[in-house]
Amino acid sequence: METTEAFVGLDCIDCGERFDAETATHRCPDCGGILDPAYDYDQIDVSRETFESEPFDSLWRYDALLPFPRESAVSMGEGATPLVECPNLADAMGVGEVYLKDEGMNPTGTFKDRGQTGALTAAAQHGAETVALNTAGNAGQSSAAYAARTGMDAHVWMAERAGYTQKAMVEVHGGELHIVEGEITDAGAAYAERMDEEDWYSTKTFVTPYRHETKKTMLYETVEQLDWEVPDAVVYPTGGGVGLVGMHKGAKELRDLGLIDGLPGMYAAQAAGCAPVVEAWEQGESIHEAWGDEEITTILNGIAVPDPGASPMILDALEESDGGAVAAADEAILDAAVEIAQTEGLEMGATCAAAAAGAFDLAEEDELGEDDTVVLLNTGAGNKDVDTLRSHLGEREFESGE
Numbered sequence: 001m002e003t004t005e006a007f008v009g010l011d012c013i014d015c016g017e018r019f020d021a022e023t024a025t026h027r028c029p030d031c032g033g034i035l036d037p038a039y040d041y042d043q044i045d046v047s048r049e050t051f052e053s054e055p056f057d058s059l060w061r062y063d064a065l066l067p068f069p070r071e072s073a074v075s076m077g078e079g080a081t082p083l084v085e086c087p088n089l090a091d092a093m094g095v096g097e098v099y100l101k102d103e104g105m106n107p108t109g110t111f112k113d114r115g116q117t118g119a120l121t122a123a124a125q126h127g128a129e130t131v132a133l134n135t136a137g138n139a140g141q142s143s144a145a146y147a148a149r150t151g152m153d154a155h156v157w158m159a160e161r162a163g164y165t166q167k168a169m170v171e172v173h174g175g176e177l178h179i180v181e182g183e184i185t186d187a188g189a190a191y192a193e194r195m196d197e198e199d200w201y202s203t204k205t206f207v208t209p210y211r212h213e214t215k216k217t218m219l220y221e222t223v224e225q226l227d228w229e230v231p232d233a234v235v236y237p238t239g240g241g242v243g244l245v246g247m248h249k250g251a252k253e254l255r256d257l258g259l260i261d262g263l264p265g266m267y268a269a270q271a272a273g274c275a276p277v278v279e280a281w282e283q284g285e286s287i288h289e290a291w292g293d294e295e296i297t298t299i300l301n302g303i304a305v306p307d308p309g310a311s312p313m314i315l316d317a318l319e320e321s322d323g324g325a326v327a328a329a330d331e332a333i334l335d336a337a338v339e340i341a342q343t344e345g346l347e348m349g350a351t352c353a354a355a356a357a358g359a360f361d362l363a364e365e366d367e368l369g370e371d372d373t374v375v376l377l378n379t380g381a382g383n384k385d386v387d388t389l390r391s392h393l394g395e396r397e398f399e400s401g402e
């Protein structure tokens with residue numbers, strides 16, 4: 001395996017054992033816990049100038065802090081996305097500054113590419129020929145794209161309600177699409193049944209140790225783009241929490257390496273129609289309780305994750321960073337997407353706008369103040385959700401009699 005100098009192995013977040021990344025590829029061989037890449041930080045010699053002197057061209061510019069070197073990466077130039085100031089939104093919220101981290105600019109239009117570049121790089125190094133996962137949609141499209149990039153086969157399980165674009169593009173990339181009746185949990189069961197028979201390489205959320213790892217670069221980029229100022233709040237549309245957990249890890253690393261002072265408050269935004277993380281946070285629990293499939297009343301597929309296995313890591317990150325969690329109704333979320341499209345010109349994904357609607361609520365509750373710098377993660381491009389956004393506009397016009 002071709003790894004970076006400082007990468008020392010994979011630590012189990014449950015039993016604490018460290019494993020060699022050559023042999024441990026997914027969950028903990030001893031207890032089944034999530035594995036987290038570990039580093040010898042004394043081997044990492046970076047400063048602000050190290051990064052400032054390099055082109056802002058892909059997340060692999062941070063490979064000193066990643067498991068794999070840039071030369072080995074299965075990459076299409078993912079990451080290095082714009083951080084766009086939103087003065088009108090800041091005024092409307094009554095906060096100091098708002099920035100949108102525009103992950104819609106990634107190769108397949110979402111930040112899932114940041115995770116899949118890590119997962120497929122690992123898969124290639126382990127000699128895999130076929131990758132597989134169940135997904136709400138975007139991760140499957142991305143995994144099929146990165147598999148194509150490196151000449152592997154991809155099998156993708158999605159629920160019927162997944163988006164047309166995501167389903168179609170899996171096939172366009174040459175992947176095998178499996179559509180399952182029911183919810184993402186049913187797609188997960190069908191995937192698991194097949195995986196019992198195959199030795200395919202999983203690229204599923206928190207099954208591969210590398211998706212949250214390469215997503216931590218969203219935080220590195222954000223603070224670098226803010227001239228190393230730490231934002232007061234980072235609001236993230238949360239399903240399984242991969243990006244949130246990754247960004248929190250990234251913030252702690254930069255702090256411990258002396259590149260930033262302090263941690264940004266991490267905020268999990270969910271749709272009220274499927275909000276297990278918000279519920280656990282509000283009740284002061286350290287783990288979520290699964291949201292019943294029948295109780296899923298949101299149409300925002302990307303964050304409708306009823307049973308997020310990494311909720312203890314998410315809740316820890318919220319606690320440790322002095323952040324929080326907030327749920328918004330679908331209508332408020334879609335309104336926020338439309339407002340941003342009309343006042344800032346930026347195209348937020350329907351799911352992603354949970355971050356904006358959540359930030360409005362946090363500002364209303366004075367959790368965010370008039371001097372605060374707030375970063376919203378636009379995890380995916382608005383044009384992947386045109387149907388949802390346009391039909392919301394149609395409903396509003398109908399209701400107002402226009």
Ligand SMILES: *Cc1c(COP(=O)(O)O)cnc(C)c1O
Pocket residue numbers: 110112138139237238239240241242243244302303305349351352379380
């Ligand atoms: C997957 C996805 C999310 C949620 O990401 P998690 O890591 O599962 O929390 C949010 N927005 C979009 C557009 C997504 O595709």
Ligand SMILES: [Zn+2]
Pocket residue numbers: 012013014015016017028029030031032033
């Ligand atoms: Zn373990």
